[in-house]
Every structure is written in structure tokens, then in C-alpha cells.
Amino acid sequence: MGRRGFLRLCGGAAALSLGCLQPSKPSGPRGGLEAFIEGVSAGDAETLNWILAADAASLGYVSFTMDGLATYDNQLRLQLRWLREPVEISRDGLEYTVPLREDLRWTDGNPVRAEDFVYTMEHLMFAPWLRYTYAGDWMEEVDGAQRFVEPRVVDKNTFAIIRERASPEFLYTVMGLLVYPEHIAKRYEGDAEAFTRAEELNNLSYTGNLGPYRFVEWIRNDKFAVERNPDYYLGREDGAPYFDRYVVKLFGSPAARHAALEAGDIAYTSVDPPKVGQLMANKAIRIYTVPTNGFLLLDFNQRNGWAGLRLREVRQAISMAIGKELLINSVLLGFGEPAFSFIPKVSPLHVDEGLERYGVGALYDKSRAREVLRSAGYAGVRLRIVTNSGNKTRENVAFLVKQELSEIGVEVEIKLVPWPTLLRKYLMNKTPGSDQPPRFNNGPGAVSEEPWDLLVIGYTTDPKQPSGTEIFFATDGGLNSSGYSNGKVDGLFKRLRSPEALDEGRRRELYAELSRELSVDLPVDFLAFQYANLGFQARVKGVEPGISTTYNYQWWRFEG
């Protein structure tokens, strides 16, 4: 996931329970205004008409011109943006009151009203004619039927969202809300094709003072450029933002991107581990190593994989044979830390106590692993490990796993396949003989088209709302392609979505219990949380490195 995608997906936090509300602001720019160029190698965005977007890059581009309701700093504390004050949640967790700033304006000078938000939800996001991809985020199950939550105007700058059933982490969905001006979007209402092609919606000409920058141009597969917004609602006091332009420049290869940073042609980019040492020696460049919410894992196929993988002790034995420190040092070149569960350490919901630490210390023991396999009746096992080709990190992990498992008598065949093939032939499944359309989880009897035993892949966990990871580990999780099932885990995920988890302390306890259970039962071998390396020109100031490094990018500046 891109960094802006992460910001967008982060959405919001339990505002009342989180402390610091003041963003970090410098006194103002000392150097002259100039363009800031960020280099990226990920794919280009699909659209700037945000409601049609399904990818992180599109929402990332849009976020330059529209801040959103709030964001989070590196300590995951709430930072208000369009919000006048934090969202208020009723005691029963059913009503969310969203107060907006009064100085938000569309480009034509009209004020941004609560009606615009309610219109966007009711007439666009929830409307069948437009088919909003993520409409499901705004639905709840009531009496066995799926229905949308109910948005309601409270006054001209306040709206409320009413649920029928409490959902402790729904707040983060609310925080991800964006908006269209009702008076413009109405022209296209009911006509999906016209809406898709509407010029003002595709060139973000309506965004007024809602973000630090205004859209300038988007050359596909080349660059996305925005210019300083002099009317920016957060820039009145200190003149932010401090760059004349912000350009996202796409590079086809990491090597070209690294060279551009080294030559001073770009101000910021992510740096691959092998280049970190070389660039750190360059005084004009500053490298920040920051935690991420992504982790590498080894998945066990419990559908049509080797039967032994359905046994907890076998999964534990395999995990006991794969050294996590070794993997971090040899594959990630030191840029990571061992994972034992799915919640990253930066999350306030991470609990270390009681986790079983397979793959390190006493639980990195190949003799014991071999013994466990032998006593379970498994000797001379041959397994097939699969991962997507082109991802060097995952390929190297697969080779390391092969090497480690060979030492406990397990022979591993590596299969590298393109990403679309991995999705369709290995991860999607269906019950044999049925007319089910293939899905990632078609129930307990479903199997993939191609057999596999082990899979190297990466997942992400939102540190503020880790329960989203339910999709991988709950029996009916939408991305539980390995067929893992554990009643206790299902129950804990259910409780985390129930009113019981409205209490912050109780929520933390439930996550601790869930983390412990997963660290023992090992639906997957949690391998390592990865770090990211962010390379900046040294004259870029105001950067606060962390899990959410870009949260204050409006106040970055050049000095010197």
C-alpha cells in the first residue's frame, strides 16, 4: 500500500480517547518556494474522480487537494483537518456526530455544508446506479439483511451517521469520508457514464480551499502535479504549504529512482535496502528508517495442501525451523523485526506478553522440529511453496524457507508465478463439482485450481483498527484462502466488533487474547514486520519520521 493510501485508509481514531490534537507546525518557510518532487515506482493512479477509485494511488493523488476529516501522527494521535472538533460518539456507539469547520469552501466560493456530505453518501456512495466499490464498508447487518447506515444533517456544519448496531471501529470508516459538491454532482446524478466522464470531477476543479494544493496536471505514467493553494484553510496563519509545486514523478525502475535522488533531481523517495548504505554516505541525503504496518508471512494451505498442515503441532514445528532473525538479516538486510502475531509494535493495541515466539531463541530449534514431525508420523515430506514472481524479497524468503526446512527433512519445491496467476489459480477456490464462482474463500470444502502447501506473501494490519485482519484469519474471512478455522479466533473477532469492545480497556484485552491465540495456533508463520527506508534531500526540513511520516507534509519546507 502507498503511503497516501495508508493515510486514507487509516481514517480516524477514537477521538475522545486520544490526546494531542495540535499538528506540528513550524513558524514558516525560510527558503524560497520551489517544486518538491517525490519519486515513486508503484503504478499510476486510475482516476481522480475518487468515488470510482479502487486503488491507493488514486486516493493518494486526491488527498493533495482534499485533506479529509482528520489524519494521525506517528503516535497515532488524532490531527484535525476538516473537523472542527473530534467526532462525538454516543454512549451506545450508535450515533456519530461529525462537526465541520466553517471556513471550508468549494472553488466557486460556496461553503462546504453538511448537506454535501449527506448527499455524497445517500445519492452517490449508497446509490445503486454508481456502484461504489466500497459501499459495503457503510453497510451493517440488521435482522439478517444488509442495509446502509443512515446519514442525517444536524445543522449546516454538522452531520450525524446513525447505526442500528454498534461497531467499535466504524469510526475509522467515517474518518475516511470524502465529499463532492452537491450542486455540481447533481448534474450527473443517475447517469454513470456521464458521471465517469465529467470533466470537473476528473480534474478536481471543485476542491477550493479543502487541501494544501490545487490540481495542475496529470500526465499518465509520468507525473501528477499540484500547485500551492494560497487559500488553504490551514495556511492562513503560517502560509503553508511551503512548496510552489508538489510533483509525484513515476519511475519505471527503482535504480532510476535511486539515481534521481542521488543526483538531487528529486527531493524524496523510498529507498530499497541494498541502496541504503551507499546513500547514507551521501551528506546531501538523509535516510529515515521507519516502521510499517506490513508483515511477511508463510501461509499454510489447510484446504488441498499437505494434510499435516491442518495440525497445530506440525505448523508449530515448521515455524520452529525457520529462523526469523536469520531471515531479517539475510533477506531484509536488517530492516525488520520478528513478528509473532499480526499487530505491529507501533499499534497501541500491540501486546507483547504471552506471545509464543516461534522462530527465535528457544523456539528456533530444528532438532525439536524434526522430532515433532517424526512423532506426528511425518517423514520424508515434500512440499510445494509458491509466491509471486518479480518480488525479490518474497522469492528470497522462499529460498530461505527451502533451505531451513531441508535441515529438518522436508523437501521443498519452489514455484514462482505471476501475481494474477497466483490470485486466480492458487488463492481463489471453489467447491469441486459446484457452480460456485471462484472466490478467495468459498467455504470449507472449496479448493484452489492448482495445489500448493506453503505460500510466501505479505499482509498489512491497520495499527488503529487491527480487527480488519479478520478477513485473513476468521473462518468466513473474505481473504481466508488457506481455509484456516478456529472457533476461538472467530469468537474474539466477533467480540471485537460488538458493543463489548466500545470500552477501550476491554478492547485491548480482547486483542491481547487474540494475539496470543494466533501466536500459538499459527494460522500462518508470522515472519517479520518490515521497515521502510525513506530518502530525503538533507535540505528538506519539517519531516517527522515514523509510521505516518507524511501526516504533516503541508509543513515540510526547503532550508539551505
Add this chain to the structure above:
Amino acid sequence: MSMREYVVRRLVYSAVIAWGVLTATFLLLRLGPSSPADRYLANVAARGQNVTQVLAAIEARYGLDKPLHVQYLDYLNNLVHGDWGWSFSTSMPVMDLLQRHWVYSFQLILLSMLFAMVLGIFLGLYSAVRHNTRADYAATFLSFVGISLPNFWLGIMLILIFSVKLGWFKTYYDTSLPMFSLANLKALVLPVMTLGTGMMAAYTRYTRSATLENLRMDYVRTARAKGLPERQVLWRHVFRNSLLPIVTIIMFDLGSVVFGGAYLTEVIFGVPGLGQISFNAIFADDYAVVVAVTLIGAIVVLAFNLLTDVAYTILDPRIRYD
């Protein structure tokens, strides 16, 4: 058969071939196992939504749920009326997309071809005339090196040497520069060298061997015996006859490099040309873009083939159309 009749006949054949290419590309893409909605798969599933329903909804949004023959006829009908479709991976009309990006490919290819032709033909001639001398060996060595260097490696090396170490050029192509400016020309130096070096090396070899072959011909001996100056022998007789096979190769190169051949160079230097556009469209199953690019590519290749054949008659009057 007159040249006009010949050209008209070739144009008719070309139209049929272009239609065939369009139809085959359209059908292959739409009959393939993947769908343009596939890129939504993981995101949709990650939100616990019904993948099948959502994907069906997305396909309906773009008209992909209609029967194949209806989609095909709709596409043809729109095409006839100048509408090349909507690119859903870039959110803009296909023709606008191609119009904005062809120029980046065109300038890169044009300059690379010029670079390769001028240098390659000159070196090949020089090498042949100085047959078995040190100059010939040096040119032969250089051309083998040029042929052997992969584009992606050469491009990165040029960036590291001339941009990072020496700081003479920017590390990437800057689309904000005015098209007709020295700055733009400077920005194209490294991409042109990257794309043109391999072709230049090949033209050197072809020119050398064609020239050597002609130098041994009787008509050259006759010309020399008649007392013609060596320069006139070379340029008026040998060079003109040697050009025939070289023109064929250059035209073939031009056709193939326009759509795809420049892709790696475009990727390395961040040139947003048609190579990048078409490759990304293939991976995104953006069939409207793929069909358009393939069709235009086919037309360009057909046109160059026709031009090549016409050029033969100009270069060698003995060649006839029947």
C-alpha cells in the same frame, strides 16, 4: 501495373489486414480468462464484500456485461464515428490519451533513428572502405559491443555516469520542457543514445557488409577503370546500391520500435510514450487502449512496408511492381 494501381491494391489489402488485427485483438482480450475488473479483486475481498456481485457491478459500469458480439459491434460503430472508447485504467478517452502521448515516443524514436542511421551508415561505409585496417577493426569491435549491450543496462550506466557522477543531464526525461527547445533536446540525449546504440551498431554491420559486397562487383571495377574519382565511385554507385538492404532493415526497425521497441528506454528514463501506455494497458486489461494501440501499430507497420516497396523502385529502377 502502374504505381498508382499497385498502391491502391496494397491499401485495400492493408485495410483488410488492419480490420483482422482489430478483430483478433478485441476477441483475444475479451475471451481471455482475466477481466478488467480483476484489479479490484483483492480490495473488494479485503472489505468482506461479495466479490462476484461487486465485479459484476463494475463490469456493468463499463458495459462489459453485454454479449461479446454486442460489445464488438458497439466498438466498431463507435470507431467509425471517431470514438475510440474510454480508457478505464487512466480515466480518459482513448484518443485523448494517445494524442497526448504519441509525441513523446515520436521524438524519441525519430532522433534515435537519425542517430543510428547517420552514425551507423557512416561508420559502416568507413569501415568497408578501410577494410582490414585498424579503423575497420575498431569500428567492428564497437559495433559488436553496441549490439551486445542490453538497453536497460546501457541506460542505467549512462544515468550513473553522465547524470549522477558528472551531473551533465537530468536523471529522467522532464515532460514540462517545451517540445521545441534546446533543453528538450538535451533531455533526450541519454534516451536517444540508449535506444539508438543497438540500432546504430547493427546498421554499421549491415552497411559494411553490403558495401564490401558491392565494392567487389564488376561495375565498380569498370567505373574505376573509366577513371571516375573514388569519391564518385563510392557515393554514386556503391553507396546507392548498398542502401537497398539497409532501407529494408531501417523500415522494419521503425515499424517495430514505434509500438513497444522503445518501451525499456521509456521506462528507464521516465518517458511517458506509447510503449509505456500500451504495456500498462495490457496489464490492466484496458482493452480499448490495447486495441487502439495495436490497430495504429498495424497501420504504421503496413504503411512502412508500403513505403519500403516504393523506395525500392526509386533506389533501383530495375524493380517493377508486377
